Amino acid sequence: xxxxxKWGEVFQSIGKNKLRAVLTGFAVFWGIFMLxxxxxxxxxLRNGFEYNFRNTATNSIRIWGNxxxxxxxxxxxxxxxxxxxxxxxxxxxxxxxxxHISGQYSVWRGQSKLQYGKNSGSFGIRxxxxxxxxxxHQTILQGRFINEVDMVQDRKVIVIAQDVVDELFKxxxxxxxxxxxxxxxxxxxGLYAFESGGMERGQRSPVFIPLTAAQKVFNAKGTVDDxxxxxxxxxxxxxxxxxxxxxxxxARRHDFDPTDERALWVNNNVxxxxxxxxxxxxxxxxxxxxxxxxxxxxxxxxxxIMLIVVKERTKEIGIRKALGATPGNVVGQVLLESVFVTGxxxxxxxxxxxxxxxxxxxxxxxxxxxxxxxxKLNVALWALFALILAGALAGxxxxxxxxxxxxxEALRYE
Numbered sequence: 001x002x003x004x005x006k007w008g009e010v011f012q013s014i015g016k017n018k019l020r021a022v023l024t025g026f027a028v029f030w031g032i033f034m035l036x037x038x039x040x041x042x043x044x045l046r047n048g049f050e051y052n053f054r055n056t057a058t059n060s061i062r063i064w065g066n067x068x069x070x071x072x073x074x075x076x077x078x079x080x081x082x083x084x085x086x087x088x089x090x091x092x093x094x095x096x097x098x099x100h101i102s103g104q105y106s107v108w109r110g111q112s113k114l115q116y117g118k119n120s121g122s123f124g125i126r127x128x129x130x131x132x133x134x135x136x137h138q139t140i141l142q143g144r145f146i147n148e149v150d151m152v153q154d155r156k157v158i159v160i161a162q163d164v165v166d167e168l169f170k171x172x173x174x175x176x177x178x179x180x181x182x183x184x185x186x187x188x189x190g191l192y193a194f195e196s197g198g199m200e201r202g203q204r205s206p207v208f209i210p211l212t213a214a215q216k217v218f219n220a221k222g223t224v225d226d227x228x229x230x231x232x233x234x235x236x237x238x239x240x241x242x243x244x245x246x247x248x249x250x251a252r253r254h255d256f257d258p259t260d261e262r263a264l265w266v267n268n269n270v271x272x273x274x275x276x277x278x279x280x281x282x283x284x285x286x287x288x289x290x291x292x293x294x295x296x297x298x299x300x301x302x303x304x305i306m307l308i309v310v311k312e313r314t315k316e317i318g319i320r321k322a323l324g325a326t327p328g329n330v331v332g333q334v335l336l337e338s339v340f341v342t343g344x345x346x347x348x349x350x351x352x353x354x355x356x357x358x359x360x361x362x363x364x365x366x367x368x369x370x371x372x373x374x375x376k377l378n379v380a381l382w383a384l385f386a387l388i389l390a391g392a393l394a395g396x397x398x399x400x401x402x403x404x405x406x407x408x409e410a411l412r413y414e
Contacts (some may be wrong), residue, residue, distance in 0.1 A: 004129025022256070024305045025345030027298035028390065032346040032383060035291030036353025036375060040360075042287045044373030046280040051371055055137045057100070058233035061243055062267040064226045069262040073256060081254050081263050085215070088129075094249040096240050102129035105214045107182065114207065115180040116168040117124060123164060124206040125181060127304035135228045138208075140344045143175050143190035144342035150210040156217070158186040161205035181209065184217050239270035296391060299342070302394035306338050331351035339388065339397025346387035354380065 065081035088103050107125035114123050133145045134136070143159075150157050158181065165174050172347035178185045186209060194205035217220060231242045243266055354375050361374050 020305060021341060024302050024307065025341050027301040027345075028295070028342045028372070028387075029298075029345040029349040031291070031295035031298035031349070032387060033349035033353045034294045035288075035383060035386075036105045036350060036357065038287040038291045039284070039379055040353070040357035040373040040375050042280070042284050043375065043379075044361075044370045045283065046386050047372045048370040049276050049280070053269070056269060057135050057137065057230045058269050058273045059099075059232075059239070060135055060228055060230040060269045061239065061246065062228040062269075062310045063246060064265040065254075066262055066265050068256045068260050070257045070260045072257040072260070075255055079256070081250075081256060083224050083227055083250070085211070085224055087250060087253060088227055090226065090249055090253060091246055093228060095231060095245050097232045097238075097242075099232060100131035100134040101227065101229035102132040102135055103211055103227050104128050104132070105211055105218075105220050105224050107209075107214055109220050112182050113180075114164065114168060116177065118166045119170070121164065121167040121204075122281070125214075126206050127211040127218075127220070128208050129211050131209070135230055139193040141191045141193055143188075145190055145192070146208055146210050148362055151212050154216050155208065155210060156184065156213055157189045158206040159190035159192055161192055161207070162187055163194065163205050164207060165191065181207075182218070186213075219277070234270055236270060236274055239268055243268050282412055292386070295346075295386060298345075299390045299394045302338060302342055302390075303396075306334060306395050335392060335395040339392060342390050342394055343387055346390065347384075349379065350383055 001405075063083070065083045068075075068077050068079045071077050083103070085103055087103055092098055092101050107127065112123065112124075112125045115123055128146060129151060130145065130147050133140075138145060138159075140159075141162075145159055145368035146157070147375065149155070158179065160174065168174075168179060169177065174188045174191060177188050179188060180186075192208075211224070214220060230237065231248070233239070247264060247266070248258045250264060251260075253264075255261045357373050357375055361372050361404070364370070364373075
């Protein structure tokens, strides 16, 4: 492999036909470059859609009340199903392996006014339980989140994000200050991390207050907008069982047909994640197929050129064999030249593709559809392996033809 004489012959052969070598290498360069670009784009799409699940427990189900479409036990259709706080405890005891559960009530179902001194702003206000932090992965930066004591004592406390601090408090420390929520004073007990991006860039953060306080202060009368729970069996089958158990439990409590698909809205995150994963596995496989196809086109080009090289060097190969060169020596020489051309050109395409993807990742802002289109190390290693294999495949047929040349016939070749 490190024989100076062999490498000298390789460079001599390439030097005789520089333009041909460059054009041949370019086909491989372009193939591996396009493979990296396609895989990077696919990774960017996958990362973008997976980003949508960044703050949500993937082993969770969220349920909203809706309107019935079927009559049931003498009751008419088109009845509104309104979920209640009592449903939370019913589900907690009905679903095996349940981990966390919380109801949510949106105050005024939209934006509400927060005020501190002369500063004010409109933010979404959500009444939630302590377990909501585990379901939505809220990261506390200062202070604390809503706890059980807040719920039991109906405390008027609130957890906010940095955009609320910037708008209401400016440079003041927000913890333990009192702000008015639609005219009702609440004490700031925590600051959590909130990130908005992509189409939602500039979106204001929601603020959180205890569910019991929201129901009492804003006259919700024990109702909730939705209920979210997580469970231990995060398989698709386990998620389906948990979903069906929840639907049947709520159907008994609210008297509707459990087969009525309009009575409840159900968002099963396990199924969502599985669907997204399957879709992007298919996309990735397709991109590999297209990229490998481009690489194969380059390999065919290299193989054809090596056949021409072997034909041009027929007399030389015959002389070498007449002087004692073995078929293995001849095959090794041809394969070395093929692997060198494909390896060098492919390595350049690999490096350029990775740098281009890194550049795009640093310039293009991340969104819910496309973010961080970088190539992982294992993908680069697989691409490098493909390069080595490509060079060997490109030179295999020409090498065998060269090894089959008979010295007497080669010396007569013109």
